[in-house]
Amino acid sequence: MSAEKIAATLEADIVSGIFRPGEELKQGEIAARFSVSRIPVRDALQLMAARGLIDLERNRRARVIDLSPSEIDEVYHLRGLLETDCLRHAIRQLEADDLVKIEAALAHSSIDAASDRWADGDWAFHKSLYAPAKRPRELSMVEDLRRTCRIHIAGYGVLPTLTDRWLKDHEDLVAAMRSRAENRAVDILARHIADARETLLAAMPG
Amino acid sequence: MSAEKIAATLEADIVSGIFRPGEELKQGEIAARFSVSRIPVRDALQLMAARGLIDLERNRRARVIDLSPSEIDEVYHLRGLLETDCLRHAIRQLEADDLVKIEAALAHSSIDAASDRWADGDWAFHKSLYAPAKRPRELSMVEDLRRTCRIHIAGYGVLPTLTDRWLKDHEDLVAAMRSRAENRAVDILARHIADARETLLAAMPG
DNA sequence: ATCCTCCGAAATGTATACATTTATACATTT
């Protein structure tokens, strides 16, 4: 079991809420769990820190990130900025087969909407929206920000309330994209993200 | 010598152009240079990878990042998006003592403009502009993007041509901030960043 | 009761030794 696989397994545990924000991860326990020495575990922890899943300080135990409401607020602000920018440029470069993939992702995410995999489907859908912009670095930054949100959503046990509205937003987004209505699509997306922000902040203490 | 210090020293070498884009970093050589084993060197390399200085692949040597012109283009686009956003929010929350610090940073950066520390002074100045926005995460992302640019600027031996214009932009930015002219300040900054983009791209092959 | 101080247990950091994978040079073939 190599560092990458250990990191991937632990990441799944964190975004699914098994490890919650602020929880400590001990090198020795992880090493025992995967039957390896602490060396590859240390590598795995550094990889996870690079992806923003945990905080690492020298000589201190690793901790799952635990953001304050104001930090969460900044993350959602950045998501609004970057995701609407991706969407704008996606619409400007949209081609026919892009829409086919978007429709497929929409259908897939609708099926998963009520299951515990809703977050995976949601990201796959949004990723398909942003893909035509061809901005790999920007997309990767969005992915990091969304992962940060997801860790807290899972950790605080937030269930998507308003699933109906959430699904309708997705459908409206696709409709706006099909008619190249850039500003309308951006407005829908901005409110969509603002709604998600409210839902998480409402569940957070402090 | 701990991982953090090794990483800091190597970072200084990379942003100063001693190690150039694409150059390989071998664990053994670094370990010998700092008189430590390869374990803390591996930690240092992971830290550097997290900050975007090098690329790390399993079983392969670490390499200083080496972006294509189109990737550089995306980085400057992101800088424009994030830095203008920081500037807007800074102006909206600007207070008297913020301007004092900005003036000081401007004076300092003007002194360093002709020396080989011009990039440090430039970042210190821009950081003082964005600080009033109180967006630590956004500022950190800007810092990462700027570091990426700086590695290539140093590696390709780009000297700031147009230093006069560059300094005038800084003065104009401060003037615009003092009069809370949000749109004017954003326009100056956007062109300022676009100029930097052109200067680097012109020096890059391909 | 609350706050220090100190000490032992436990966790992290590092060196060494060895295993595994990659890279370089050279021979062989087309």
Next chain:
DNA sequence: AAATGTATAAATGTATACATTTCGGAGGAT
């Protein structure tokens, strides 16, 4: 001459052992 295959050298990955630092509770002073 270019391309392919192979062996040797060199680099990276990991386990173990030990050094260093932190954490948590016992004990005493306020």
